[in-house]
Amino acid sequence: MGTMPLESKPPSPYRTRFAPSPTGPLHFxxxxxxxxxxxxxxxxxxxxxxxxxxxxxxxEVPGAAKAQIETLVGFGLRSQGPIVYQSHRxxxxxxxxxxxxxxxxxxxxxxxxxxxxxxxxxxxxxRSGLPxxxxxxxxxxxxxxxxxxxxxxVQGTHRQxxxxxxxxxxxxxxxxxxxxxLAVVADDHWQAITEIVRGADLLSSVGRQQLVYRAxxxxxxxxxxxxxxxxxxxxxxxxxxxxxxxxxxxKAQALRLALRSLGHEPPQGAVSLEAMWQWAFNHWHLxxxxxxxxxx
Ligand code: GLU
Numbered sequence: 269m270g271t272m273p274l275e276s277k278p279p280s281p282y283r284t285r286f287a288p289s290p291t292g293p294l295h296f297x298x299x300x301x302x303x304x305x306x307x308x309x310x311x312x313x314x315x316x317x318x319x320x321x322x323x324x325x326x327x328e329v330p331g332a333a334k335a336q337i338e339t340l341v342g343f344g345l346r347s348q349g350p351i352v353y354q355s356h357r358x359x360x361x362x363x364x365x366x367x368x369x370x371x372x373x374x375x376x377x378x379x380x381x382x383x384x385x386x387x388x389x390x391x392x393x394x395r396s397g398l399p400x401x402x403x404x405x406x407x408x409x410x411x412x413x414x415x416x417x418x419x420x421x422v423q424g425t426h427r428q429x430x431x432x433x434x435x436x437x438x439x440x441x442x443x444x445x446x447x448x449x450l451a452v453v454a455d456d457h458w459q460a461i462t463e464i465v466r467g468a469d470l471l472s473s474v475g476r477q478q479l480v481y482r483a484x485x486x487x488x489x490x491x492x493x494x495x496x497x498x499x500x501x502x503x504x505x506x507x508x509x510x511x512x513x514x515x516x517x518x519k520a521q522a523l524r525l526a527l528r529s530l531g532h533e534p535p536q537g538a539v540s541l542e543a544m545w546q547w548a549f550n551h552w553h554l555x556x557x558x559x560x561x562x563x564x
Pocket of ligand 1: 287289321
């Protein structure tokens with residue numbers, strides 16, 4: 269290896285985020301994602317920040333964001349930078365949507381949910397202008413038949429074709445709220461997130477989000493999707509589950525279980541939360557993380 273030429277930039281510092289929606293208490297599945305993203309950031313000498321995705325008031329539970337943050341702090345998971353509330357970014361989201369509509373990458377759609385075909389793939393009814401008698405409701409981003417290929421640090425190589433998954437998809441909803449697919453890209457870029465670490469339930473969104481990155485001319489982050497935690501019957505853990513380990517177990521034990529869900533086996537026995545973290549810092553390795561759902 270020769271010396272680094274003077275003009276080459278050092279690699280951008282690693283930054284990831286944990287981005288819960290404030291729809292209830294922090295449940296075990298979210299703890300696993302928080303722990304996995306935090307350990308990944310630590311192992312990369314990077315930064316881990318919390319972002320509250322409060323862009324859907326009808327689904328928001330009052331006090332949930334505060335309670336989630338307190339639960340995280342109780343586990344020793346503190347945001348290493350200001351906590352961003354997505355609702356504060358509304359003006360920027362609106363401005364980006366206007367930019368996409370002006371650039372003809374997105375368009376007003378007058379269709380109602382009832383008019384969607386059962387395939388769930390938007391047929392493009394309003395793509396070349398609102399049909400007569402329709403008024404604008406949602407805004408959709410245009411898709412094309414392109415194959416999006418990406419490498420995921422845990423899930424390997426994936427290919428997605430958003431035009432076959434959903435067709436042109438919503439970036440502002442009919443009720444005027446900003447859609448997740450737009451807000452998440454806008455804010456991950458603004459926060460200089462270099463790798464998105466989150467649950468595998470969002471793996472299928474990567475193709476659509478890549479189209480938003482391209483439309484906005486933003487560079488793509490890296491991806492790492494952690495295994496989903498499911499119950500005995502294979503269902504994703506629900507936020508209202510009273511048997512949730514976060515509520516039921518002492519913190520060190522809940523952290524042990526989270527580490528096990530991530531394929532790591534801390535030694536048995538009563539250890540403190542600090543000792544459990546120390547073990548995790550020393551033993552964290554990507555190869556241990558399972559791809560598929562893990563049952564608890
Ligand atoms: N807010 C989403 C959730 O709670 C996570 C979004 C993301 O990490 O991209 O499931």
